[in-house]
Amino acid sequence: MKNQLSFIVIISFLWLAACTTGSISPTPPPTQSEETIAPPLPGKPLAKSIHKRDQWSSLTGWNSDDLLPAWQAFLQSCRVLSKQPVWHENCKIAASLQHPSNTRIRKFFETYFIPYQVVNTDNTEQGLITGYYEPLLKGSRTFSERYRFPVYAAPDELLTIELGEAYPELKDLRLRGRLNGRKVVPYYSRSEIMNNPGLLNGYELLWVEDEVELFFLHVQGSGRIVFDNGEMMKIGFADQNGFPYNSIGKLLVQRGELPLEQASMQGIKQWGRQNPNKLAELLQQNARYVFFRELPSDLSGPIGALGVPLTAGRSIAIDPLSIPQGVPVFLATTWPNTSRPLNRLMVAQDVGGAIKGGVRADFFWGFGHEAGNQAGKMKQAGKMWILMPKEYQPVAFTQQ
Template identity: 50%
Template sequence: MNTASSSATSASRSIHVIAMLSSVAALCAFVGSCGTVRGPAPPVGSRSAAPATEPPSVVFQAVPFSALPGWSNDTPAAALPSFAASCRALIGRGESAAIWRPACAAASAVAAHDDAGARAFFEAQFTPYRVTTADGIDVGRVTGYYEPRLKGSRARDDRYRYPLYAPPDDLLTVELGEIFPALQSERVRGRLDGKRVLPYWSRAEIEAGQARLSGRELVWIDDPVEAFFVHIQGSARVDLADRSSVRIGYADQNGHPYRSIGRVLIERGELTLEQASMQGIKAWATQHPAKLPSLLDENPSYVFFREIAADSDQGIDGPIGALGVPLAAGRAVAVDARFLPLGAPLFL
């Protein structure tokens, strides 16, 4: 079972999916309202896309727990720490709090490593729903995560020259709905220039030193490509020279749209679609170091980070997912919040 999601770069495989939902949570899955989180802001001056009005392209069919292959032999107690970690966020999320509070309270009463107790908990609190497409296809692609492990330093030197920054003090967020109710949920990122709000600096401008980022360095990395991919993946663990390590995760973004450098290389004819993987891009960078800075600047988006502590309550030491809680290894998959609430247990 998997109970959280994240934005990290992922690996995937085809698999059958069973979602465990309460009757109210099942409704939330259909309307797409109970599991949504706010992502990076759109660029300055952009308008958020209107929510889709088409019916969901997935179908939920209630099934008994006996229909779950291997359920009686599974180890559901291993999923409870992830669910408990999710509960801290779920019961504090406005309209979803009442939905999740009974299950979260019941989960806290299950003893650690008690598979029978955990199985009884899930069977009492949830109804399984088989997830299929509108055409009845019950095999899909499930996405999981990996966390890169990099070498770094707290101080810059000849080896460690590529910084990962905390959010700058002059990065401005404007919640437009607070000014114009018709623009509820819309926001922009920018910076002040006198009394004007301008777009925040792009990646190229930041790399050229135009942003005031001195002193905001969290760590320095020894590879510009690895540092760039942390911006895409959103998190990493960095091993420091003193043999300690630090986990960093997404904190904010400059408001500019993301542009794929893999797509740029394809458009230039330097890589084929099949070659434009992370490994292919890294190989290209090794072969063309002089071209690398200008290629990276093709993506104007720039991410800022924060340090992340381990979840001492649940013993989970993983990157932060879209729900804002740490992800446990082997217990997290990505979900589309239009169809499945974040935090809903899945049986794969």
């Protein structure tokens, strides 16, 4: 036991060092967009939120939502959830539902599930709802003066140390680094990779023409590349270098380069094109670097943390220490930059580098320009309810 506690203390030290110096960072398994998670202290629950049992009548818009798109996303989640005893029977019933309609789907959830409102640990009920999407970039399989910014595959020297296999307290946490002689040291930062192109020779998956768009491809975690001959390649998250995510939008505001109301994705892109001489230095302030893999062309959407394709307008990224992955979530928020209600059933199928805490979600808008427009503007307040099987016995996530 003493050795186990010592190991956890060491890992905690490494994590704290990572937050301040960019050392080896504990992270969850490869996902659509990664989340850095602090290791739990011995004997402490993982929960970052309070789940309060509630009534269906509290879910504003529940009776008017078109549930069919979310139903298809939920069935995708059941491919994973059904392996858990508490979900097995309900997923079996869902798969057998004939001719699903809004009435039948609503009755299914109200019969077999209980809504729990997600509450922050300070007892507040609202949180931030942002958006993300699948961008389209122009690219090439070969380097040229036009296509000169590389999209890298995960390098073989990138080490991943699984912690949960030996220490259950550290389940879903991983360390990333590389060997330097007999020592495991931090993997290269974004700055090191950008300033030393030869570090990753041979791992170029393709090249793109726009450095700002490439940076936001890293932020989104997946995308599509169109080549000059019209061919399209889908790429998705493969791995990352283990450094914590740092918002360059927040940094531009702090430096007085952008007012807060313009620090959206669109505003940052415009700033980058107007300030090409300052761009590289700014991008390097986010040390996290993402590696990609080619995806099958017939996928309906990018693959999220749960391992299933995301559904536009119905999948969200959450903090897995606050909300279990794969579960249905009823979201009550507003459309980007408006007060118009956006109340709908979603499914927690992804995690994100900046998605931390209780009432916090990233709304997946889908593919293309309009999806990007909505995602870039979305910074709304919202409330969330998770829908859990009646047999569910809350442990780590729920406090009553």
